[in-house]
Structure formats: structure tokens, C-alpha cells
Amino acid sequence: MRNARRHLSVFLPLAFLGAAVVSADTPKLGEPAAPEVVAKWNSTIFPDGRGLPEGKGTVTEGRAIYDKKCSNCHGPEGRGETAEELAGNDVPLSDPDTSQTIGSYWPYATTLFDYTRRAMPMDAPGSLAPDEVYAVTAYLLQINGVITEADEMNAATLAKVRMPNRDGFTRIDAK
Amino acid sequence: MAVPPDSNDELEYAAGGGLLHRRALLRQGLVLATAAAAIPAARAQSPPPAALPAPLDPNPPTLTTPGAPFSAYGSPSSFERRVLRAVGANADVPGNGVSWTPLESLEGIITPSGLHFERHHNGVPTIDPKQHRLMIHGFVKQPLTFSLESLLRYPMRSHLIFLECGGNSNAGWHSEPIQRPVGSFHGMVSCSEWTGVPVSVLLDEAGVDAAAAWAVLEGADAGALNVSLPLAKLRDDCIVALYQNGERIRPEQGYPLRLIVPGWEGIVNIKWLRRLQLTSEPAMTRDETAKYTELQPGGKARQFTYVMEAKSVITTPSAMQRLKDPGIYEIRGLAWSGRGRVARVDISADGGKTWAEAALQDPVLPRCLTRFRAAWNWSGKPAVLKSRATDETGYVQPERNVLVAERGRRGYFHYNAIVSWGVAEDGEVSHVYA
Numbered sequence: 001m002r003n004a005r006r007h008l009s010v011f012l013p014l015a016f017l018g019a020a021v022v023s024a025d026t027p028k029l030g031e032p033a034a035p036e037v038v039a040k041w042n043s044t045i046f047p048d049g050r051g052l053p054e055g056k057g058t059v060t061e062g063r064a065i066y067d068k069k070c071s072n073c074h075g076p077e078g079r080g081e082t083a084e085e086l087a088g089n090d091v092p093l094s095d096p097d098t099s100q101t102i103g104s105y106w107p108y109a110t111t112l113f114d115y116t117r118r119a120m121p122m123d124a125p126g127s128l129a130p131d132e133v134y135a136v137t138a139y140l141l142q143i144n145g146v147i148t149e150a151d152e153m154n155a156a157t158l159a160k161v162r163m164p165n166r167d168g169f170t171r172i173d174a175k
Numbered sequence: 176m177a178v179p180p181d182s183n184d185e186l187e188y189a190a191g192g193g194l195l196h197r198r199a200l201l202r203q204g205l206v207l208a209t210a211a212a213a214i215p216a217a218r219a220q221s222p223p224p225a226a227l228p229a230p231l232d233p234n235p236p237t238l239t240t241p242g243a244p245f246s247a248y249g250s251p252s253s254f255e256r257r258v259l260r261a262v263g264a265n266a267d268v269p270g271n272g273v274s275w276t277p278l279e280s281l282e283g284i285i286t287p288s289g290l291h292f293e294r295h296h297n298g299v300p301t302i303d304p305k306q307h308r309l310m311i312h313g314f315v316k317q318p319l320t321f322s323l324e325s326l327l328r329y330p331m332r333s334h335l336i337f338l339e340c341g342g343n344s345n346a347g348w349h350s351e352p353i354q355r356p357v358g359s360f361h362g363m364v365s366c367s368e369w370t371g372v373p374v375s376v377l378l379d380e381a382g383v384d385a386a387a388a389w390a391v392l393e394g395a396d397a398g399a400l401n402v403s404l405p406l407a408k409l410r411d412d413c414i415v416a417l418y419q420n421g422e423r424i425r426p427e428q429g430y431p432l433r434l435i436v437p438g439w440e441g442i443v444n445i446k447w448l449r450r451l452q453l454t455s456e457p458a459m460t461r462d463e464t465a466k467y468t469e470l471q472p473g474g475k476a477r478q479f480t481y482v483m484e485a486k487s488v489i490t491t492p493s494a495m496q497r498l499k500d501p502g503i504y505e506i507r508g509l510a511w512s513g514r515g516r517v518a519r520v521d522i523s524a525d526g527g528k529t530w531a532e533a534a535l536q537d538p539v540l541p542r543c544l545t546r547f548r549a550a551w552n553w554s555g556k557p558a559v560l561k562s563r564a565t566d567e568t569g570y571v572q573p574e575r576n577v578l579v580a581e582r583g584r585r586g587y588f589h590y591n592a593i594v595s596w597g598v599a600e601d602g603e604v605s606h607v608y609a
Contacts, residue, residue: 010359023455026329026330026380027325027329027377028322028379029329029379030311030321030324030325030377030380031319031320031322032318033310033312033319033320035318037320038310038318040313040451041310041312041450042450042452043393043399044452044454044507045392045458045459046454046456046458047456047458047459070305073267081559082265082267083267086499092474093470093476094472094473094476096583098474098585100470100471104464105470105476106464106465107459107464107465108459110459111459111460111461111464111465113492114458114461115251115460115461115465118399118401119297119397119398119399119400120398120460122268122271122297122397122398123268125399126397126399127396137577143354154429156329168474168475169464169477170476170477170478171478172473172479172480173373173439173479173481173482174404174405174408174457174479174480174481175219
């Protein structure tokens, strides 16, 4: 009887074996992570501004950083070079001659902060301090006509920025 | 008994342009040639042994000389050294770009691990597994970290599945057909056995809060690439993969561990996975807003287009190859669908006027590459070859003009239209829009 059972299990399809994995069968080797450890790992920023760090930056400060660390690839004023164009599209997205710049396409300003902080510049990702990221974000939003020269970006003001293409997306495979 | 190309009395045609019934593949004695070998069936059979090229030694030295010793890790034959991934990278940032699987040189459904396509955003990190942890946090009862040593003790599951970049085949949106080997056009799809721990097991251990509906996932590469995924998919069939084709995942595929999301676009299969945060909503990261979304003709963009829809492509004969003589050839290709199994593949040799069903080679698995084959008697006249996949949901791969009419040409991602190869009278195969 025991033997018969063992043989039968050999013929169970893989999917069934997968489904048969229940918590009771698992070794439970995860190590609890303390809140302060989680806080150090967690870098997620949400569209409503949750996760944005303390700090601030101005358009003027951002222009200086951009010219030094970004313009080599993205061109002066974000007009594109070896890396993509970031600003300067006035053609509507419905027109075939449009281009997908921050101002014309990106739906959330928080995304700009998050991506710049984690991935830019490409030869030293993660090297910009929060104040520098706020400043570059302010500059990029200003050259896209989203904020004015006088606007300072910080956790509160950035979360309030409404991007022109905020409602330009339709979710397909997830709601 | 080989069938000479000029005496077609015994051949059973299934469609125009010389397509043979798929039963022909099973008939013993029908010798098939390939464009890569470029030797027509009858020619290969008919010359007597005496006509073999003079330099061929009837007693080659390999019969009388001891061979090379054992190797601790094997490599392809030196005669196959040109079967390589084609690399397209940013000159200023060499780790930003892609490499394509050379589909034109491969058979079967498994992609050798060293030829699996790559899409890196800023290079391949070198990660010491002892220094790596996977953290699960956010809307859970107890945030946890898992070491590799721990994960290797968990119950595992395998998925034999394709992985395809959302940007694969994007040259199809160009106004003129691109002329490149098929792998350098459609080769951002590969197929492996991925083995690892079901994500649901790890989530259960952390204890999922009722408010959790999404997860934010992050890699340990330069730039810490991040995306959001619906929790339901993670629970359904995703795994934290530790092995690829039986060995530990290679560095460029995410060593020491990556997420595998069966049937969904490559970007969400996060390599070098380090963090999984349960949330109530997506984070709206750059690679799910500014990129990997598709601008449509009306000005709106499709977002969270995760599923790779049904697609197929003929790999032999294909662009940049040449048929030497008229005769019988095996048309070979790959079909796949992110929604499940491939139900059928139809082939046309007359530009889509008539179609014949191809034979699907076992195994035919859900969300896996499926190899198809069809016999074709090329008359020597110009021909246009097409393949059309239908998946088990009934979805049919669209013609290019239909896809472009619906999506425009600015979407960039998720191009899955029928591919047409033109065969000229001299046997040259090129990419055509037809």
C-alpha cells in the first residue's frame, strides 16, 4: 500500500505539486527585519509623495547641477544628445510628430525624483544628495513649463505638482 | 526514397505556393533541407559516393588520434564560434542596451543559457550571494529578509517558459522593413527552465495584510531598477528563481536570484531581486510610466500592458539567408503566447492568400516557446512566407496592417504582428511588408 502511494506521486503533474506547497511544509527561515532596517532599505516613492525624503532645491541650483552632470548626455536645456530628449515638445501627443518628453508624457512628478535619485547620472547612480535631486527635478520641471523659476521643490511642493499628461494613460492588464 | 523536386506526383499539397500537407513531415523518406544547410533534398541524395569532394578523408585522423581530455565545464564546438548574441549597446554607457538571441542558428525550444537575450539598463552587477538578501516588507505582518542559503532550502517549482522583452521586434513599427537576421530583429525572446521558490510561500510566511493589492519590486543593479506588479499575479504563478536550465542563474540573468513572471513582459521579471514591498497601489516608476507604455494614435497611452500576446516567426528560411536551388525545404519557426498554449500555427507561402496548418512539435506547453514545422516545395518562383499563431484563448496573431491601424506606429512596445519573408527568384530571403 505504501509503495503504491509512492509510485502514484511520481505521476502527479508538476502544477499539482506546485499547488500542493502550503505554508506548513516550508522551513520558515525568514529573519525578522527591524523597522529601522526596513527604513534604510526602502526607497519607494508614491505618486502622493509618500517616501519623499527631507530636503529642498531651486531651479537655479538645479540648472548648475544639470549643466555639470546631465547636459553631456541629455544636451543643453534637455533637448537630447546621446541620451533622450527631456524637454522641448510642444506638439500634442495625438500628432504623429510628437515626442515623449517629461512635460508632454510623464504622468507624475514623483517619478522624476525617484528615477533621478536611483539611476542618474548613469556613471554614478545614487550619488546625488536629496537636495541635489530636488534641485534637478525643479529645473527639469521648469524647462518643461510645469513650474516657474521661483518654485522651490521639497516633499510638500513636489507632491502637489500636477503633470500635464496626468490622465493620459489607460490601464490594460491590471486595475 | 527521396522525392525529387521536379516530380511532384506523390506530394500532397495543402496550400498555394508549394506548401505541403503536414503529413508529409511524417512520411518516411521525404528528405528535407534547410536554408542554413542550403542543400536541396534531391541534390543531397542523388550523387553517388564517388562524387564526394576530393579532400574528404575516408579515414579522418580523429579515428587514429586520441581526442582531447575531459573538460570541467563544456563549451560549444570551435566550429560554432560565430553563433553568438548580437549586442546593441549605448556607446557612452556600455552596460545600457540589449543582446539578441541568434534565433536563426538555434533549433528546438530551449535557449542555451549563454545565448539568452539580455536587456540591461546599467550593466551586470557582480553579487556575492553571501552578501545578498531578499527583503519582503510593506503591508505584511512581519517584514522578513531571506538569505540565499535559506531560500535554497525551500520547496521549489519549475517553469519551462519563454521570456520576452516588451520591446522585442520593435523594428516592425518602422516604415520600411528592417533587413537583419531574424535573431537581431525578434531575438529578445528566449526560453529556459527556471527553478525556484514560489513567491506565495514567502508572502505567506511574512503574512499578507488585507489592504495589500500591489507590490513594488527592486533589483540590486546600478540604478536599482523598480517596477510594480499586481499581488494576484505574484501569488498565482511567480517564482523567485535560483536556477536556469539546471544550473545557478548566470550573472547577466540575475545571479543570485531573479523574479520570474510567466507570460509577462521581460522588464517585470526583476533580475538581482533584493526587495519586494507589498502596497495598496503601484509606485508609478519610470519603467511603468515614461517607458514600457505605448502611445496610441489618439494621444492616450496603454499602461501595465504586461501580457505578451501570441506571436510566431519563421526562423528558417528567414531574412539574410539564401535558398540555393528549388526543391523541398522544411519551414521551421517558433510560436508562443503569454496567455497559455499555442493552439495552432498556420503557414502561407503565397503572401497570405492561402494557409496550411503547421505541425507543432511536442512538448506544447503554456507560456513556452513552441517549435513548428511545415514542408514546402519551392518552385524557384518568388514567394512570400508567413506564419500566424493562434493561442488556446482563440487569440489570432494579427497582420501588420491591422496592428498598425489599431496602435499607430509610436507605441514602440508589444509588436506581435505576422512576419513576412520574401523569397526572390535567386533564393535570397528578405524581410518584406506584405
